[in-house]
Amino acid sequence: MKNKDELLKAIRDEVLDAKNSPLYAERKKNKVFPVIGEGDCNSKIMFIGEAPGRKEAESGRPFCGASGKVLDKLLNHIGMNRKDVYITNLVKDRPPENRDPSSEDIDFYAPFLDRQIEIIQPKIIATLGRISMRYIMEKFNLLPKFDTIGKIHGSVFEVKSSYSIVKIVPLFHPATAIYNASKMPLLQKDFELLSIRNNE
Numbered sequence: 001m002k003n004k005d006e007l008l009k010a011i012r013d014e015v016l017d018a019k020n021s022p023l024y025a026e027r028k029k030n031k032v033f034p035v036i037g038e039g040d041c042n043s044k045i046m047f048i049g050e051a052p053g054r055k056e057a058e059s060g061r062p063f064c065g066a067s068g069k070v071l072d073k074l075l076n077h078i079g080m081n082r083k084d085v086y087i088t089n090l091v092k093d094r095p096p097e098n099r100d101p102s103s104e105d106i107d108f109y110a111p112f113l114d115r116q117i118e119i120i121q122p123k124i125i126a127t128l129g130r131i132s133m134r135y136i137m138e139k140f141n142l143l144p145k146f147d148t149i150g151k152i153h154g155s156v157f158e159v160k161s162s163y164s165i166v167k168i169v170p171l172f173h174p175a176t177a178i179y180n181a182s183k184m185p186l187l188q189k190d191f192e193l194l195s196i197r198n199n200e
């Protein structure tokens with residue numbers, strides 16, 4: 001049986017070769033890379049962002065730009081760093097002009113995320129921002145509990161997955177604190193809760 005690294009590498013290879021992706025031509029035109037994910041594939045916590053930004057597409061690494069600096073600070077706030085968790089995005093290539101991912105983009109890339117979840121088997125899935133929140137809540141039949149991120153950030157929804165009970169925790173996107181620094185304490189509070197749930 002293949003180990004987690006081999007299974008994740010297979011996803012990387014498939015995405016790299018995904019000429020049928022709605023964002024493949026854009027990737028080639030800009031000479032950038034898809035962003036698959038990084039961190040500890042045995043971690044209990046998986047963070048799911050929206051899609052790579054410019055810096056991420058240039059380097060092939062998730063959250064390595066301004067939002068990533070905020071994410072690092074939030075992890076440090078709870079005594080963790082990015083090596084302790086697994087970080088990925090719903091959409092693996094950068095949408096042009098930083099537009100929101102289209103439903104076509106999401107339909108194309110979500111099956112890769114679904115496979116990453118099955119391989120990593122996180123006990124906590126923390127979504128970063130409203131787009132991955134919506135996808136994950138829909139995937140785990142949580143739409144009856146769905147609301148704006150302003151209302152349900154920091155909530156914990158327990159669901160049954162194919163491998164165990166999983167806690168779904170919707171969080172604000174780290175970029176929220178770039179646009180509005182006064183939100184940082186709120187983001188820190190949500191991360192403290194994540195830390196408590198991780199130690200349960």
Ligand code: URA
Nearest residue numbers: 049050051052062063
């Ligand atoms: N925003 C995201 O949602 N993901 C990244 O990787 C970077 C910025």
